[in-house]
Amino acid sequence: MLTIRTHQIERLDAHFQERLIERIRQHVAMHLPDDYAQQLATDPHSTSIRQSLDAARRYGLTTDANLTIFTDFRLVYGPDFPLNSEWAIEILTDGSLHEDEKTEQLRNQLDTYLTDAKPKP
Numbered sequence: 001m002l003t004i005r006t007h008q009i010e011r012l013d014a015h016f017q018e019r020l021i022e023r024i025r026q027h028v029a030m031h032l033p034d035d036y037a038q039q040l041a042t043d044p045h046s047t048s049i050r051q052s053l054d055a056a057r058r059y060g061l062t063t064d065a066n067l068t069i070f071t072d073f074r075l076v077y078g079p080d081f082p083l084n085s086e087w088a089i090e091i092l093t094d095g096s097l098h099e100d101e102k103t104e105q106l107r108n109q110l111d112t113y114l115t116d117a118k119p120k121p
Contacts, residue, residue: 020053021046024068028075036075048079055082059092061099069103072110 025046029037040048049071056070059082073088074081082088091097091105 017050017053020064020067021049023064024049024071027068028072032072032075036072039075048074051079059102061103063099066099066103069107069110073106076110 025037025040028040040046043049052071052074053067055074056067059070061067061070077085077088082092087109088106091102094102097105
């Protein structure tokens with residue numbers, strides 16, 4: 001029988017967290033306007049991403065995809081998100097919604113915001 005000790009699990013968790021942070025950085029560089037990727041470039045210790053992940057988990061978001069979407073929001077709406085957005089609090093604290101439903105509703109709001117923010121030709 002294989003025994004995995006607590007410190008081994010903690011090391012694995014830390015490793016997976018670092019991999020997730022790197023994937024989020026890549027996602028931001030590929031999918032959000034350059035301003036947001038530059039914002040992360042000035043944060044070499046990924047403090048803002050770590051804070052976003054902690055906040056997302058408090059709202060029951062657990063999958064990499066949902067954690068990434070929440071981080072997008074924190075970049076776009078600021079570090080006080082979701083506390084600065086009543087509509088977001090309503091979505092995130094709705095106990096009847098699965099985490100995927102929560103992030104789908106958030107994503108719809110983000111798509112609208114980014115579309116409206118783009119310069120018109």
